Each structure stands twice: as C-alpha cells, then as structure tokens.
Amino acid sequence: MRSVVVLGGGIVGLTMARELRGRGVEVELLESRRIGTGATAASTGILTPPQHTRTPFYQLRTLAWHSWPQFADDLAIETGIDVGYRRCGGIDIRERTMRNPQREVRKLRNSGGRVEVLTGAEIRQLLPQMVRTPEAGLRVEMEARIDPLATIEALRQSCLASGVRIREDLGPIRIEPQGAAGIHLAGRQDLQLEQPSEHRKVVLAAGWESATAALAVPPSPLPLEPVPGEAIALDIEAPPHLVHFNVDLSGFRDASGNRSIYSWIPAPDGSSWLGNSVASGHRNGVDPRNAVEPTREGHQELVEVALSMFGPGVENRITDHRAGIRPKATRHGGPLLGMWPGRPQLWVATGHYRAGLLVGPATATMVVDSMLDGTEIPEEFCVPV
Numbered sequence: 287m288r289s290v291v292v293l294g295g296g297i298v299g300l301t302m303a304r305e306l307r308g309r310g311v312e313v314e315l316l317e318s319r320r321i322g323t324g325a326t327a328a329s330t331g332i333l334t335p336p337q338h339t340r341t342p343f344y345q346l347r348t349l350a351w352h353s354w355p356q357f358a359d360d361l362a363i364e365t366g367i368d369v370g371y372r373r374c375g376g377i378d379i380r381e382r383t384m385r386n387p388q389r390e391v392r393k394l395r396n397s398g399g400r401v402e403v404l405t406g407a408e409i410r411q412l413l414p415q416m417v418r419t420p421e422a423g424l425r426v427e428m429e430a431r432i433d434p435l436a437t438i439e440a441l442r443q444s445c446l447a448s449g450v451r452i453r454e455d456l457g458p459i460r461i462e463p464q465g466a467a468g469i470h471l472a473g474r475q476d477l478q479l480e481q482p483s484e485h486r487k488v489v490l491a492a493g494w495e496s497a498t499a500a501l502a503v504p505p506s507p508l509p510l511e512p513v514p515g516e517a518i519a520l521d522i523e524a525p526p527h528l529v530h531f532n533v534d535l536s537g538f539r540d541a542s543g544n545r546s547i548y549s550w551i552p553a554p555d556g557s558s559w560l561g562n563s564v565a566s567g568h569r570n571g572v573d574p575r576n577a578v579e580p581t582r583e584g585h586q587e588l589v590e591v592a593l594s595m596f597g598p599g600v601e602n603r604i605t606d607h608r609a610g611i612r613p614k615a616t617r618h619g620g621p622l623l624g625m626w627p628g629r630p631q632l633w634v635a636t637g638h639y640r641a642g643l644l645v646g647p648a649t650a651t652m653v654v655d656s657m658l659d660g661t662e663i664p665e666e667f668c669v670p671v
C-alpha cells in the first residue's frame with residue numbers, strides 16, 4: 287500500500303497516522319476543524335487498568351494499559367514533550383466500596399499492583415481539601431493519568447516530523463460509495479481531495495461524527511451514538527491520587543448510566559479537575575450536535591458534585607469548563623475497528639466511548655497490523671454487516 291488518508295485529528299486519527307507513517311506509508315490527515323478540538327481535548331486523561339481479560343475488549347485494554355509507558359517515552363524522545371503519564375494510583379471511596387472494601391479488594395486481585403484498605407482517618411489525612419468523612423476506602427496502585435492536550439501536541443509534532451501531511455479547517459468531509467465496492471471523498475469544492483484508489487485507502491477516525499461522514503455508504507448507519515460529557519478545572523491543590531466517589535444528585539437524570547460516579551483528578555499543573563458528566567445524547571431535549579460547548583446544565587451538575595466534595599465557596603474556584611462528545615459504539619463489544627464490509631478501500635477506527643485515551647494507541651496498532659499484514663481483528667470489533 288502506497289498511501290493512506292486519515293479522516294480526523296483526535297487521539298485515534300493521530301495515532302493511526304503516526305503508526306502508518308512509522309511503517310513507511312505515505313499519510314495525509316484531513317481534519318474538518320483544528321487538530322485536538324474533539325473529545326480528546328475535553329477529556330481528563332484517566333487511564334484505568336482492566337480487572338480481567340475475559341473479553342477481546344478487556345484484552346485490548348490490558349495491552350493498552352501496559353503499552354502506555356513506552357508510548358509516552360517514545361513521544362518524549364521524538365518531540366521533547368512530556369505527555370504527563372504518571373502512575374499516580376487511585377483512591378476509591380464509592381459507597382459500595384465503603385460498604386464492603388474486602389469484596390472490592392478481591393475484585394482487584396489481578397490488577398498487578400497493591401490494593402490496600404484505608405481507614406477514614408487515613409483518607410482524610412491524604413485528602414485534607416475534602417469535606418467528606420468516608421468511613422473507609424481503597425488505595426489502588428494501578429491507575430494512571432496523562433495530559434490530553436500535551437498528548438495531542440506531541441502526536442501532532444511526531445506526525446509532522448515524520449512526514450505526515452496534515453490539512454486542517456477543511457469542513458466536513460463525506461465518504462460516498464462508488465460502484466459496488468469503491469468509495470470516493472466529497473467536501474467543499476475548493477478542497478481538491480486526492481481520491482482513494484487501490485493504492486490509497488481511507489481510515490475513518492472522525493470520532494462521534496464518523497457515522498455522519500459515512501452515512502451514504504451501506505451498510506449504514508454505523509452503530510454509533512454521541513454521548514456528551516463535561517468536566518471542570520478547580521484551583522484546588524491536586525490530590526496525590528485519582529479519587530473516585532459517588533454523588534446522589536436528585537435533580538439530574540442519570541440517563542446514560544454514570545451510576546453517580548465522578549472523579550477528582552490531579553491536573554498536570556498541580557491543580558485539580560473534576561468530572562466527568564455523562565449526559566444522554568438527548569438530555570432535556572439538547573441536541574448533542576450542539577453540545578460541544580459547555581452547557582449551563584453541565585455546569586450546575588458539576589458544581590453540585592464539587593460542593594459535595596469541597597463545601598461552600600467552591601463555585602468561585604472554577605477556572606475552566608470543558609465539554610466534548612464521546613463516540614459510543616452501540617453494538618456490544620468495544621470500539622468499531624477494521625475494514626468496512628464490502629469496501630476494501632475504507633477502514634474504520636472509532637467508538638472508543640469513555641476509554642479513547644487508554645485504548646486509542648493500541649487500536650491504531652491493531653488496525654494498521656490488519657491493513658498492512660492482514661492480521662485478523664477480533665469479530666467483536668468489526669463493523670456489523
């Protein structure tokens with residue numbers, strides 16, 4: 287294969303482009319807005335290790351978890367940018383953990399690191415900024431975080447340095463069928479897109495908008511749902527570990543199954559992030575296509591979450607508010623990866639939902655292995671016919 291076009295400049299598209307270029311393929315990355323304006327830039331960079339390897343998705347998550355330190359080191363060597371990978375560990379003070387810490391310890395026995403029960407007093411000593419008084423909790427060694435913005439910048443620089451051609455601000459690009467098994471690209475008239483051919487394949491990595499981009503290509507639509515999410519930044523000193531907790535928010539529907547679980551996250555600059563809301567695509571009638579900007583409702587929800595953690599006055603300590611739309615694959619099994627059924631020129635890498643930062647780089651390797659060497663992708667990830 288001589289050349290590949292990648293659509294989308296989030297973590298998935300950028301890691302695809304870098305991986306392909308690293309294997310000697312000419313790559314052009316087309317971005318309808320600017321690199322890093324999608325879900326990746328809104329995310330809070332939590333890398334959660336899987337607790338088992340019983341399904342292909344959890345096997346992929348395990349591979350991804352173990353690959354991240356090397357991936358971060360490689361990017362630092364290539365670009366001089368520290369992408370903020372820190373194995374900071376986590377503290378779990380969710381209600382069910384407090385009710386039965388030993389059961390949660392058993393669940394994490396294969397996590398590969400230490401898991402210890404902490405008393406309420408020990409937790410309060412570790413987290414003096416918190417007004418809660420948990421009775422007990424767990425400290426879990428195997429949790430990590432990265433800096434999403436630094437990661438995007440490092441990937442962009444790595445791609446450019448290796449010769450990936452990046453074109454931004456192109457407006458939406460559509461994929462249309464051509465004949466029984468071909469495709470072509472369509473967009474604004476002035477784009478002058480070089481068309482796919484037997485030697486020039488296309489990878490669709492446009493996040494939640496991938497379904498729209500390929501709406502005309504059968505079998506359509508791609509089973510993908512937009513799930514808006516928001517997070518805030520606070521000028522509160524970073525906790526030493528990620529902190530996971532419950533909040534019972536009576537005024538907010540939990541339509542997408544966040545199970546009232548939120549996280550307090552050490553931000554790369556030493557302050558804190560708090561997230562992540564998981565709105566239903568149609569929460570209160572909000573069209574998800576308009577929800578890329580932070581919403582008033584998202585703000586209210588996260589202020590209530592912050593009040594439950596830090597007490598009155600916390601509203602005045604919010605320094606940033608970000609929003610993004612996660613691409614959720616609606617068929618069971620994990621992200622949508624591999625060749626589009628019956629269209630060998632078109633490949634897909636999307637549907638990473640809440641784990642794109644964790645598994646994005648590993649999925650890029652999996653898809654590129656399949657494109658270049660014919661390695662089989664587990665059926666669970668394939669686009670259903």
Ligand SMILES: Cc1cc2nc3c(=O)[nH]c(=O)nc-3n(C[C@H](O)[C@H](O)[C@H](O)COP(=O)(O)OP(=O)(O)OC[C@H]3O[C@@H](n4cnc5c(N)ncnc54)[C@H](O)[C@@H]3O)c2cc1C
Nearest residue numbers: 294296297298318324325326332459493610641642643644
């Ligand atoms: C608030 C929030 C917190 C999160 N926290 C975490 C976390 O802690 N850990 C984790 O692992 N994941 C997290 N996620 C999920 C993660 O952000 C996503 O899974 C991941 O970013 C998806 O990456 P992507 O490259 O597929 O999509 P995106 O980052 O959305 O990138 C897609 C890109 O494609 C472009 N595009 C769209 N249409 C076209 C087109 N037709 N042609 C060309 N380009 C196009 C867009 O402009 C965009 O730049 C979070 C998400 C949110 C919203």
